Amino acid sequence: EAMQRQGVETGAPKRSKNISRWSLWLMACIFLLLVARLLLHIGDLNAVLDLFDDELLVLNISSNSPAVLVMAAMANDFDYLVYSLQMHQSPAPVVVYDLGLVPNQVEYLDNTYPNVSVVSFDFSLVPEFLMNASVEILRPLFVAQVFDKRNATVVIWVDNGVLWTSENDVAMKTIGAQGYYATASGATGEINGHVVGLNKILYDIVLIEWKECVLKVDCFKRSEKVLARLLKRVRLKKNVAARSRKRCGRNTAPHFISDDSWFGHWMPFFSLLPEEEKINKKFSKQRVVPLTFSPKSKKRPIIEVGKAPIFKHKRKWVYPGLEQLVVLELYRVGRVQPRTSIVMPSHNQAHVLEKSISHLCENTVGSWDIVIILDASYDDSLIQVKKSLIKCMQNKDLMAARVVFELFSAWETSSDNVGYAMSDPTHYYIQVQPDIFVTQFGWNARLCSPMDQEKTVLAVSGRCGHSFSTRKKIGRCSSNFETDLSKNELQRNIFYVTPTVNRGPLAFRASGFQDMGFLNELVYFQGDDDHDLAARAQFKNWSVGYFPVGSYSPLNNSPSRSKTLSDITPKTVRLKDKQHLLARRARERKPSPKFDFERFREINIVQTFTGH
Numbered sequence: 086e087a088m089q090r091q092g093v094e095t096g097a098p099k100r101s102k103n104i105s106r107w108s109l110w111l112m113a114c115i116f117l118l119l120v121a122r123l124l125l126h127i128g129d130l131n132a133v134l135d136l137f138d139d140e141l142l143v144l145n146i147s148s149n150s151p152a153v154l155v156m157a158a159m160a161n162d163f164d165y166l167v168y169s170l171q172m173h174q175s176p177a178p179v180v181v182y183d184l185g186l187v188p189n190q191v192e193y194l195d196n197t198y199p200n201v202s203v204v205s206f207d208f209s210l211v212p213e214f215l216m217n218a219s220v221e222i223l224r225p226l227f228v229a230q231v232f233d234k235r236n237a238t239v240v241i242w243v244d245n246g247v248l249w250t251s252e253n254d255v256a257m258k259t260i261g262a263q264g265y266y267a268t269a270s271g272a273t274g275e276i277n278g279h280v281v282g283l284n285k286i287l288y289d290i291v292l293i294e295w296k297e298c299v300l301k302v303d304c305f306k307r308s309e310k311v312l313a314r315l316l317k318r319v320r321l322k323k324n325v326a327a328r329s330r331k332r333c334g335r336n337t338a339p340h341f342i343s344d345d346s347w348f349g350h351w352m353p354f355f356s357l358l359p360e361e362e363k364i365n366k367k368f369s370k371q372r373v374v375p376l377t378f379s380p381k382s383k384k385r386p387i388i389e390v391g392k393a394p395i396f397k398h399k400r401k402w403v404y405p406g407l408e409q410l411v412v413l414e415l416y417r418v419g420r421v422q423p424r425t426s427i428v429m430p431s432h433n434q435a436h437v438l439e440k441s442i443s444h445l446c447e448n449t450v451g452s453w454d455i456v457i458i459l460d461a462s463y464d465d466s467l468i469q470v471k472k473s474l475i476k477c478m479q480n481k482d483l484m485a486a487r488v489v490f491e492l493f494s495a496w497e498t499s500s501d502n503v504g505y506a507m508s509d510p511t512h513y514y515i516q517v518q519p520d521i522f523v524t525q526f527g528w529n530a531r532l533c534s535p536m537d538q539e540k541t542v543l544a545v546s547g548r549c550g551h552s553f554s555t556r557k558k559i560g561r562c563s564s565n566f567e568t569d570l571s572k573n574e575l576q577r578n579i580f581y582v583t584p585t586v587n588r589g590p591l592a593f594r595a596s597g598f599q600d601m602g603f604l605n606e607l608v609y610f611q612g613d614d615d616h617d618l619a620a621r622a623q624f625k626n627w628s629v630g631y632f633p634v635g636s637y638s639p640l641n642n643s644p645s646r647s648k649t650l651s652d653i654t655p656k657t658v659r660l661k662d663k664q665h666l667l668a669r670r671a672r673e674r675k676p677s678p679k680f681d682f683e684r685f686r687e688i689n690i691v692q693t694f695t696g697h
């Protein structure tokens with residue numbers, strides 16, 4: 086026992102010695118790692134301090150600083166150029182490169198816009214493989230030429246069709262803080278190049294390398310990715326320099342402007358995630374989680390997750406800068422082209438989506454498909470829609486179901502147009518709002534029956550019709566939409582030809598609606614778009630009217646009437662939406678019909694759906 090005690094006593098120091106040795110090794114490794122990181126940081130810091138001096142860090146460019154906007158146009162996209170210039174509210178000079186404009190177009194620009202200079206681009210200066218290149222590829226050549234010839238402090242490239250209004254100040258402040266501004270996809274965070282602004286300090290750092298890439302045959306097709314890499318490198322080094330100066334007690338740089346166009350950008354691991362990054366993470370979780378359906382199974386619908394939408398029809402009016410991502414697609418194997426396409430926009434209405442979709446699935450007849458647009462819906466809408474649509478595929482007439490997510494609010498009209506352009510029905514479109522519940526079996530066939538019988542009818546409302554003056558109304562135009570129609574009212578097969586109609590639901594003849602270019606989302610983004618369509622239809626000898634179908638809508642289901650539902654949207658998104666809302670409201674105006682009348686023509690519809 087004494088020997089054992091002695092062994093224990095003598096063995097204890099040996100184990101302690103081994104433990105101490107391992108502790109020393111561990112501490113040494115940690116110390117070496119810290120030293121290595123410090124050396125790398127110092128090396129990077131020295132490079133950064135040489136590259137970014139205090140002038141860049143405290144540049145603070147205001148919207149009054151000299152800046153030149155650069156655009157380019159060909160004859161076939163002249164209308165987009167003119168629209169962008171009409172919305173341009175800054176006195177900054179604009180250089181438009183003539184890539185094939187006709188003489189009268191150049192004359193129009195010279196006479197209409199005093200701050201616009203039309204210049205020709207010398208294609209003899211570029212390699213032969215760029216002769217047929219797109220405008221997007223040639224951007225660095227245009228920007229570099231303006232820097233060289235105009236001695237500008239800031240040059241900003243703007244794509245045709247981009248509305249350059251309130252974003253002007255945001256871009257200039259961002260360029261003042263970090264030397265550049267670039268728009269990016271809200272869904273993926275990748276640069277889309279619609280607007281790219283550079284300060285002259287970044288001429289050698291970014292623009293020269295971007296330009297050299299375009300002039301190389303093995304690089305010009307990847308020029309946009311090269312630009313993204315160059316700007317990310319600038320941003321990373323700018324972050325390191327700012328934090329290093331702060332630690333060293335030097336003058337600190339201005340805090341980065343919260344730039345939603347750089348949504349989802351990568352940040353160093355020692356910095357805090359911005360609000361945009363948190364939103365992007367939430368959005369990524371929504372769209373990345375796949376459903377457990379096998380594409381190889383013929384008994385189950387095919388599902389694809391996360392991709393850009395494919396537009397089958399052209400929209401005449403497109404509000405620029407909106408980003409969409411298809412987050413769910415359900416296709417029936419052996420599907421046919423649907424007779425009817427249903428479009429449903431939704432904003433934070435998860436509480437009604439399940440009920441609304443189930444009513445549609447139970448009561449819709451004939452071949453049909455549906456597109457649901459989740460317009461900045463940060464509640465449980467996507468979860469509810471997935472569950473409901475999977476169950477809805479039991480309806481054998483449903484050919485396809487797609488869900489589109491919009492990161493920032495596009496509002497109802499733009500959301501509708503996305504669904505219309507994605508769909509390709511043989512006969513009709515129908516717009517249904519999520520807080521409207523259809524109760525009549527075969528409602529869609531009944532709603533479209535006036536267009537089957539009368540070939541001059543473009544649109545039919547299942548809710549109400551009225552004169553443009555609103556003095557004469559028919560249907561449920563007021564708050565009486567909370568209750569369903571009686572059987573006696575539904576048995577009346579009278580179609581009322583009215584000057585204009587309302588949503589709730591609203592059907593369109595597909596061929597005529599496509600020719601009209603769908604809805605005017607640039608002017609009527611949150612209302613009156615249906616009345617504008619009716620006014621435009623008059624000039625093309627189309628008529629619209631009201632035909633009752635079984636449906637109702639409780640008033641408290643709409644997010645526009647409920648502050649609690651609106652508060653679900655993240656603060657950063659709400660601030661961005663507020664900026665766009667003010668800009669879009671400034672362009673609103675009343676529809677201009679060809680004529681108005683208060684004596685509605687009545688047509689007896691004999692081809693209504695019987696429900697058998």
